[in-house]
Amino acid sequence: MDTKTKLISAAELLFDRHGFTAIGMDKLTQAAGMSSRTLYKHAGSKTALITDVLAERHRRFQQRIEVESVEALFCALEEWVRIEGSRGCLFLRAYGETGGDTPEIANAVLAHKASLYEKIQAIVFLETGGKHNPELAEQILILFEGATAAAVYRGAESITSARIAASALIQQART
Secondary structure, three states, rough: OOOOHHHHHHHHHHHHOOOOOOHHHHHHHHHHHHOHHHHHHHHHHHHHHHHHHHHHHHHHHHHHHHOOOOHHHHHHHHHHHHHHOOOOOOOHHHHHHHHOOOOOHHHHHHHHHHHHHHHHHHHHHHOOOOOHHHHHHHHHHHHHHHHHHHHHHHHHHHHHHHHHHHHHHHHHOOO
16 A cells, blocks of 8 residues: 555544544554654645545545445445444535635535535436436435434434435336
8 A cells, every 4th residue: 555545544544533623643643654744745734635535535435326226325325334334424524624614625525415416316317217306316315415414323224214215205206
């Protein structure tokens, strides 16, 4: 594993577990097993490192949701939670901790969420026989995001409930 990948991986684990503001560069250097000079050489700044972490998380998440049905989308979320844990959306947590005031982080968050919405719109289009239905896509997005948040304290069962509700909405839209 190259130095930058090692750093991003260590930072993601720390940020996901403890939050962004609670983790200083000293904890990052210790977790990544590198000097602060090496960390700054490869990260540049904490903001740049957070942005890199979000980019890597986005890449992995997009791979996971390369599906063509609402059922499969929520099953992918259940699998994500089993593998990654259920501490809530790292993107929304980054946005919340920075107050949306750091443009690089805000842009990464908004791009990720726009990509998720586009994916849901494409799935709705496929599942409803080519109908554009932004309201239905929005409803499914809310179920998806809500299930992600509820999984923090209710477990993966919340995702199952959201999947059932989303599937019922799709079924209703087909008729």
